[in-house]
Amino acid sequence: MENFTPVASLIGGILIGLSASAMLVFNGKIAGISGIVGGLVSLRRSDTLWRVAFVAGLVTGGFILRLLAPQAFDFGIVRSGGALVLAGFMVGLGARVGNGCTSGHGVCGISRFSVRSIVATIIFILAGAAGVYFVNHLLGGVI
Amino acid sequence: MKSTLVAFISGVVFALGLGIGGMTQPAKVIGFLDFTGNWDPSLAFVMLGAIGVHSLFYRMLRNRSSSRFSLAISLPSRTEIDSRLIGGSVIFGLGWGIAGYCPGPALTSLASGNSSAVIFSVAMIAGIFAFDFRRVLSARQLRAEHFNGEITPDM
Numbered sequence: 001m002e003n004f005t006p007v008a009s010l011i012g013g014i015l016i017g018l019s020a021s022a023m024l025v026f027n028g029k030i031a032g033i034s035g036i037v038g039g040l041v042s043l044r045r046s047d048t049l050w051r052v053a054f055v056a057g058l059v060t061g062g063f064i065l066r067l068l069a070p071q072a073f074d075f076g077i078v079r080s081g082g083a084l085v086l087a088g089f090m091v092g093l094g095a096r097v098g099n100g101c102t103s104g105h106g107v108c109g110i111s112r113f114s115v116r117s118i119v120a121t122i123i124f125i126l127a128g129a130a131g132v133y134f135v136n137h138l139l140g141g142v143i
Numbered sequence: 144m145k146s147t148l149v150a151f152i153s154g155v156v157f158a159l160g161l162g163i164g165g166m167t168q169p170a171k172v173i174g175f176l177d178f179t180g181n182w183d184p185s186l187a188f189v190m191l192g193a194i195g196v197h198s199l200f201y202r203m204l205r206n207r208s209s210s211r212f213s214l215a216i217s218l219p220s221r222t223e224i225d226s227r228l229i230g231g232s233v234i235f236g237l238g239w240g241i242a243g244y245c246p247g248p249a250l251t252s253l254a255s256g257n258s259s260a261v262i263f264s265v266a267m268i269a270g271i272f273a274f275d276f277r278r279v280l281s282a283r284q285l286r287a288e289h290f291n292g293e294i295t296p297d298m
Contacts, residue, residue, distance in 0.1 A: 006185060006188045008163055010164075010188040010189070017192060017200075019153040021197050022156075024197075025203075026214075027149055027150060033250065037250070038275060053150040054150040057153060060154070060155050060254075061159050065158065065251070069163075072167050073168070075168070077169050077173060084242055088262065089267065094234030095235045096274035103157075107193040107194060111201050119224050121232075125176070126236065129176045131237040132176040132180075134241075
């Protein structure tokens with residue numbers, strides 16, 4: 001547990017909670033990233049403007065981090081191009097099939113005490129642990 | 144216009160929260176999911192902070208019929224635990240465990256210029272598009288689901 005950062009992580013979480021709350025209180029929208037992007041790339045687009053603005057904000061925030069705290073982007077692991085493509089595709093598809101990701105289910109849904117979101121979050125954390133066990137402990141961290 | 148500005152600022156704050164919280168470091172995410180190895184519980188504190196704040200605001204909003212900007216509040220209404228929820232979450236979780244990115248951190252990390260983040264994000268958007276493309280192909284089923292109120296596009 002030498003990399004344990006409870007204070008920074010709690011502060012980061014509070015910022016995420018404030019962001020999701022602003023989206024809900026002012027705009028009436030759920031800050032679920034996969035759903036926001038899904039509404040953009042879908043062939044049946046809806047509410048394009050606020051979705052573009054939110055994603056542009058995410059990337060802008062990324063540039064601020066890059067300037068002020070570039071260590072926030074330490075990748076820390078090595079993954080082959082094939083593994084990244086496979087994992088990325090699974091994350092995008094799985095989030096849409098399951099109606100949400102870490103933000104939509106894990107933060108917004110659990111905050112509403114949605115049973116669906118609690119179940120989804122438990123399942124994707126367990127599946128994530130299975131993925132990590134497979135890569136780190138069966139493949140020796142190389143994929 | 145106001146709502147677009149709120150969406151942009153929310154995106155910025157969300158990204159800063161992800162970065163400060165450690166979510167944009169795949170090794171840290173994998174450390175959180177590595178229960179049988181060198182476990183790093185930090186990301187549980189991200190969830191704790193986010194859920195703690197958001198659940199309070201949600202309680203304040205619960206009895207309102209519209210947002211502060213008089214926009215409709217769109218919340219998912221589905222309650223059933225079905226195979227789609229379970230299967231999708233399994234696929235999502237496995238991908239998350241393999242590369243250590245979920246959608247928000249991947250998009251935020253595009254700004255880093257890291258080629259791994261770019262490759263992951265392009266594949267992720269392809270995965271999202273694949274799902275919606277399939278649904279457009281089955282437009283009849285889509286209309287039926289709309290009619291039954293089963294679609295919750297905002298999550």
